[in-house]
Amino acid sequence: MEVTNRYIVTKHHIEGTPQESDFELKTGALSLSVEPGKKDVIVKNLYLSIDPYQLNRMKRKSSSQETKDFAGAITPSQAIDAYGVGRVVASGNPDFKKDDLVAGLLSWGEYSTIKEGGLLNKVDNMGFPISYHAGILAFSGLTAYAGFFNVCKPKKGEKVFVSAASGSVGNLVGQYAKLFGCYVVGCAGSQKKVDLLKEKLGFDEAFNYKEETDLKSTLKRYFPDGIDIYFDNVGAKMLDAAIENMNTFGRVAVCGVIAEYTDKGKRAAPNMVDVVYKRITIQGFLAADHMKDYKDFISNTTEYIQSGKLQVLEDISDGVESIPSGFVGLFRGDNIGKRMVKVGED
């Protein structure tokens, strides 16, 4: 059997802020059977993750080694791999059979072909909405969990600041931190998001950074006794302001710098004198390095969700053609919670 697979590609490398016109929808015939002897798995995609880091893969390869060990460059006109969840429609791999629910590195389209050795795992749904397996129970959740517990090494009662706090990772960091017993302040880019953080997610305080003119004073106001932990999703001036307000032995976990992805000129310039005298640690990390904590993460997180202690924020668009606008919107801060696209019915 053969189907028409619709998928999204970039037309060219993207250097600045992405536009919808940088993308196009392609169509190709796809046979839903695996050639004998091949171990491919063909998956009908259900939910796909839309993440800011993909922009770095769309840039022209620079001399910098920044993506060398993480995710390879995206080639214009070629399918774009992305984490997601789907159903197996055909498998030449004995580990997977038709109708298995699987999550892994799929692609921004209606179907994915996963070669032998590709990232793919069977999913135990545990009664959750399927989308959870592309978001909170996948890399967004693990990033928040491992970043907060392993990188920030919190102590109860510590003061935690989270930027992009209504985003896919930030909202979870704040919630984990509250559940752990920290004081948590988040910042976001609209009053609506601020209200959500305080009223629905239980943040102690939140503010709209777009309404603040002097971030250093703002943070001083929200943290009169200083910041112990800063979970940084944005970089640039917010990082500088946080360093200025940190306590001795403060820790900064950096898992993304969305303010710097679209503008190379917009860089953090933290006061290194503060970094020395306050013995601050700034640590970049990726969730993939913390797979040893995956089981802990899943067992704690599913329990928190089931008991209603952890709110799941999803922001799901519909149809493969919505991927470009969904992706572009991330850089305007359109999303509340985890941005995904639903590309197929189960």
Place this chain on the structure above:
Amino acid sequence: MEVTNRYIVTKHHIEGTPQESDFELKTGALSLSVEPGKKDVIVKNLYLSIDPYQLNRMKRKSSSQETKDFAGAITPSQAIDAYGVGRVVASGNPDFKKDDLVAGLLSWGEYSTIKEGGLLNKVDNMGFPISYHAGILAFSGLTAYAGFFNVCKPKKGEKVFVSAASGSVGNLVGQYAKLFGCYVVGCAGSQKKVDLLKEKLGFDEAFNYKEETDLKSTLKRYFPDGIDIYFDNVGAKMLDAAIENMNTFGRVAVCGVIAEYTDKGKRAAPNMVDVVYKRITIQGFLAADHMKDYKDFISNTTEYIQSGKLQVLEDISDGVESIPSGFVGLFRGDNIGKRMVKVGED
């Protein structure tokens, strides 16, 4: 008995690059006996340490908390405390007696009065020149040792870059790293220093940063396989260039940022995208937090010195009146090795 104590003070707060005219020599009568009931210790100073960090204490107090927990501000016209070694001339403290060799927080002058609770320890000379107890066997050495072993957490064979490599701390970091089995490249500000690093201290390579126009390319040339550890003494553009050339899981130890002390506008703006994707850790530290390793540091370092494996670089001026020029010269990179002043004969 009473003596005349000559000591150095600042005339006012110092904001930019320090000048000799910012200092003056003061003279005061000092009684060489301790009032009954007081636990003061009066010390005749022998060698005093001259360190760049003192400049931060001379600045007008800013809103930043940078020196809150470390060393208090220096008040103009008042004696300036500094680490050093000397002989007890009078003691009301039962832990010290006349003629004891002591090291601790003395002051930039010919005599020091150490109040009860002040930092002061008896010194076992171990046959070394007395000056070693104000330099290599004191905070300069401990900073290098703890910074390299505890903060950088080296593995044999790793590639280490040291800035200000002929300075008091940098030269020791490079030597410890070589002794440990790393590949070490240092940078310094003159050909004479570069020659010293390669010929006397055993660095694998060294370069004069003043002759380089593009530090990123320079580091790429010296580290074609990338940098694993950067021991940062300078901050600013050198830090940016090092981050750009770091390997995954690279570590940056920051114990000073001399390029930023004299010019607040001159800041490092490291590429945080690199920090994330390469999972780099940037950690500020102070030797005082690593006192638990003091014994290890002393036993290893004295053994290295005695066996001739570790070269001791001292840069000693003579007389209390030489302190201002010695201090000011640090910010021009005048010193080779540990800058100290000899203020008295033993």
